[in-house]
Amino acid sequence: MSALRTAYGRGARTPRGTAHPAAAAVRRRAGVRAALMALPLLFFAAFFAYPVAAIVTRGLHEGGNWHLGRIADVAGDAGIRHVLWFTCWQAAASTALTLLVALPGAYVFARLDFPGRRLLRAVVTVPFVLPTVVAGSAFLALLGRDGFTDSLFGVRLDTGVWAILIAHVFFNYAVVVRTVGGLWAQLDPAQEEAARMLGASRLAAWRRVTLPALGPSVAAAALMVFLFTFTSFGVIQVLGGPMYSTLEVEIYRQTAEVFDLPTAAVLTLLQFAAVAVILALHGWAVRRSQSALRLVDPALTAHRPRGAAERTLLGGVLAVVALLILLPLGVLVARSFDTPSGYGLAFYRALGSTDGGTFSVAPWQTVGNSLRFAAIATVIALAVGGLAAAALVRRSSGRLVRGFDALLMLPLGTSAVTVGFGFLIALDKPPLDLRDSWLLVPLAQALVGTPFVVRVMLPVLRAVDERLREAAAVLGASPWRVWREVELPLVSRAVAIAAGFAFAVSLGEFGATVFIARPDDPTLPVAVARLLGRAGALNYGQAMALSTVLMLVCAASLLVLESLRTTGSGEL
Amino acid sequence: MTAHSTANSTAHTTAPEEAGAAKAADTALLRLDAATVRFGARTVLDALDLDVAEHEIVCVLGPSGSGKSTLLRAVAGLTPLDAGRVLLDGADQRDVPAHRRGVGLMFQDHQLFPQRDVGGNVGFGPRMHKAPREQRQRRVAELLDLVGLPDAQARAVATLSGGEQQRVALARALAPEPRLLMLDEPLGQLDRSLRERLVVELRQLFGRLGTTVLAVTHDQGEAFALADRVVLMRDGTVAQSGTPYEVWQHPADEFVARFLGFDTIADAVVTGTAAATEWGPLPVPEGTAEGPCRLLVRPTGVVLSAGGALRCEVVARTFRGGHVGVRLRPERGPLLEAECALRDAPREGETVGVGFDPGDIVVLPR
CATH class of the missing domain: 3.40.50.300 (P-loop containing nucleotide triphosphate hydrolases)
Incomplete structure (x- = not known):
């Protein structure tokens, strides 16, 4: 392809100096790309790079001097080293456990055809977009004091690291099922059959043909899970207790409780470095998985379970889904009805009043707040992410483009606490004085939603056959008309899916919002966390009731997405 | 057989x-x-x-x-x-x-393994049959030689042309000696x-x-x-x-x-060595069972000659390299296909006489 392009380029430059039209076209294309990238770059500069830089500078730059010695001090601190060690090993353990539990699920959802598959695929995705606080409280209700297992078997897991690991699996199950399963569903089964015809047993054919093909996408999924668990915040906050703390939790503690900004700044930089390494590895793995594979329509590869082995596998996966995902969600719902005076709607009714004294507004109103903020965040994320994807698709390689791609992913791995606090200290003077603006919350949420928009849109845009664009152009369509008449109809489904993801993720954003939401205008996850932080059955019950409401909203938007999804492709 | x-x-x-x-x-x-x-x-x-x-x-x-x-x-x-x-x-x-x-199966779309090179594809079968490395390499070289791609061992599958892919697929299917x-x-x-x-x-x-x-x-x-x-x-x-x-x-x-591409098939009733059809009586090979049947008239069995009993108008002619296909509308009965040498081919619109060659008329069971 590149050889072709080079040859074409040479041909265009004819010896008689008629190079101008071709050169102009190249310049124009570069200009279009730059224009498309301008808004996303500006957005990231103002609302990501600037706040993060501001908070790091605040920590390390004092009295006109840089205090880089702090880095060595912090890195040498035994407590911090302990936090680092725990952050790394719990992420590694969570990733391994998630792969172990979710890979059979990826196969089952990709290749087996059973009633309720679509519904169940939407359900397993619910935890992923649930706020971590809610996930944490679900597990607290399941495994914690007076929880489900405690009252039934006398088993409590909230004091150990197991609760954290299990919650991480719960949270990231869908990442593996969707990234690996999405590719698995498209691998041509005839490849395995070809291996079988050459004398490979079923297992050998899988190991030698399917596994190498899946390898890069397994690696990409594993790195994503590692990234999410490495920067885990809400789950650790709720389930970790004083014993366990990740880098992200420590940054929060140093920033909001100890007010030790220099230490927080060093930790932020540390996390930044780690995340950059993970993202670089992830980008490499994704590029590998896009290598020449034989892909087919996933609708053709799924089949009814055959034989005892496949039925056992299906049963096992369904059991895992029931225990790991449906049970915690179910316990959460049950708890929301389990009032001191028997099952009833008391907690839900309490959401409507301000009597609890936790907020100046009724908790119920946070639902409206959250929906409003998430809707605005979705619009911003679609605009920024859509433009970024459009810019990226116009060139598929090159270091600059890859760098831009990675930049868009960075907010996923950056401490939300850093971003939130950075917003507070950086965006408080003109021209960006947003201190009292309600816009801060949707802006922070859009930052988290944008990577999802890009990840959903990019593969679909790349899949639009260049020849379709050429055919439209030859028929007389201007570039703008080509986009409107050919590309937009083809990707409109992806736009809807991207919007849904951005919406759900924005709805659940907690780490940054907790800093910047105004006390009289909290979002739903923030309200849940505050309710959980207070003693009393009423507060706890209200937290469960609010979480249930949030879960239902997330589940509904995901179900809509699942009905839109036809190919199951893309990276999510 | x-x-x-x-x-x-x-x-x-x-x-x-x-x-x-x-x-x-x-x-x-x-x-x-x-x-x-x-x-x-x-x-x-x-x-x-x-x-x-x-x-x-x-x-x-x-x-x-x-x-x-x-x-x-x-x-x-x-x-x-x-x-x-x-x-x-x-x-x-x-x-x-x-x-x-x-047994070996060569798939319709070849199904070469894209993540392996040509040698890896051809050597896959012997490896599954636990052939020692040296023997495997010999076999791969031998087969690639056989299919006319002696130097392709290290090539990526994606760089092969359609014909080369077909050869590699054949070599791969032959390698385990099915x-x-x-x-x-x-x-x-x-x-x-x-x-x-x-x-x-x-x-x-x-x-x-x-x-x-x-x-x-x-x-x-x-x-x-x-x-x-x-x-x-x-x-x-x-x-x-x-x-x-x-x-x-x-x-x-x-x-x-x-x-097989024969479209001139009509109802007929055989009596002796003649078959009654809409075109009139057609000769059939000796020993044909009497009674109603379906009759296939091959294009080579339709002979254009001035003395032919059946008058036909030339509707279309198609140049097919070695010969010319001629489509005829007879004075009675359905359209006929004839085949003749280029220099003998009539022009469109011309009227020609047609006779039939019993050697190229086949009686089909009803």
Whole structure:
């Protein structure tokens, strides 16, 4: 392809100096790309790079001097080293456990055809977009004091690291099922059959043909899970207790409780470095998985379970889904009805009043707040992410483009606490004085939603056959008309899916919002966390009731997405 | 040498062939015995019987959807039978998994492993059979030599042209020395000139190696050029089986005739050596059974001559390289197709006389 392009380029430059039209076209294309990238770059500069830089500078730059010695001090601190060690090993353990539990699920959802598959695929995705606080409280209700297992078997897991690991699996199950399963569903089964015809047993054919093909996408999924668990915040906050703390939790503690900004700044930089390494590895793995594979329509590869082995596998996966995902969600719902005076709607009714004294507004109103903020965040994320994807698709390689791609992913791995606090200290003077603006919350949420928009849109845009664009152009369509008449109809489904993801993720954003939401205008996850932080059955019950409401909203938007999804492709 | 299947399948085989059939039954490498495969309510293979003798090259020919590929998959063990048996060397293969059957299958779209180079693809089979490395390398080199790609070992699969992919797929299928090699539309995706060259090469190669081959194709030219015997399939059963010449010369029924490209077929009533048709009386070969039948008139059997009894107007002429196809509208009866040399071809709109050659008129069972 590149050889072709080079040859074409040479041909265009004819010896008689008629190079101008071709050169102009190249310049124009570069200009279009730059224009498309301008808004996303500006957005990231103002609302990501600037706040993060501001908070790091605040920590390390004092009295006109840089205090880089702090880095060595912090890195040498035994407590911090302990936090680092725990952050790394719990992420590694969570990733391994998630792969172990979710890979059979990826196969089952990709290749087996059973009633309720679509519904169940939407359900397993619910935890992923649930706020971590809610996930944490679900597990607290399941495994914690007076929880489900405690009252039934006398088993409590909230004091150990197991609760954290299990919650991480719960949270990231869908990442593996969707990234690996999405590719698995498209691998041509005839490849395995070809291996079988050459004398490979079923297992050998899988190991030698399917596994190498899946390898890069397994690696990409594993790195994503590692990234999410490495920067885990809400789950650790709720389930970790004083014993366990990740880098992200420590940054929060140093920033909001100890007010030790220099230490927080060093930790932020540390996390930044780690995340950059993970993202670089992830980008490499994704590029590998896009290598020449034989892909087919996933609708053709799924089949009814055959034989005892496949039925056992299906049963096992369904059991895992029931225990790991449906049970915690179910316990959460049950708890929301389990009032001191028997099952009833008391907690839900309490959401409507301000009597609890936790907020100046009724908790119920946070639902409206959250929906409003998430809707605005979705619009911003679609605009920024859509433009970024459009810019990226116009060139598929090159270091600059890859760098831009990675930049868009960075907010996923950056401490939300850093971003939130950075917003507070950086965006408080003109021209960006947003201190009292309600816009801060949707802006922070859009930052988290944008990577999802890009990840959903990019593969679909790349899949639009260049020849379709050429055919439209030859028929007389201007570039703008080509986009409107050919590309937009083809990707409109992806736009809807991207919007849904951005919406759900924005709805659940907690780490940054907790800093910047105004006390009289909290979002739903923030309200849940505050309710959980207070003693009393009423507060706890209200937290469960609010979480249930949030879960239902997330589940509904995901179900809509699942009905839109036809190919199951893309990276999510 | 014939499939002992539907009633009309052996109708036109001659006596020596019948004797061959008895011999083939004893030495049949592959035998399908009432093999049946259903996909839901649809029966794809319908109690199909088929024998393939050792060293024989059999081509299964049929329109798409006639069950050709399913036949190969059933023999390979990739699609389970709903009824009937597959026997290899006389042994029932019911409980033998695909990788233990010792048959090779070349897939329609080749299915080369994109993550391995050419050498890795060809060496895959020997590796699965635990051949020592040295022997494996020798085998790979030998086979790539055989298919005319001696220096391709380290090439990536993506860099191969269509013809080269086909050669690598063939080398890969031959590498584990299967007792039966099956080819699914082996030349389907290649362009015409390459196809015509490769089919000759393939036949020579299989002859030299003594390979037993079962191939399926929808292209009669390919089947006739490659096969010792062709088997025509229709709706999951065998419509006819015989040497390419026999099938061409004596299509068993109207379906076979039409599939072979003959479209001039009409109702007739035979009395003696003449058949009454809408065009008038046509001569038929001696010894033809009397009574009503369907009559196939080959284009070569329509002779243009000034003295022909049937007057026809030339509707269209199509230049076909060596000859010209002429479409005629007779004064009575349906359109006729004729074939004549370029210099003898009449112009469009001309009126010509037409006679018939009994050698190219075939009586089909009703």
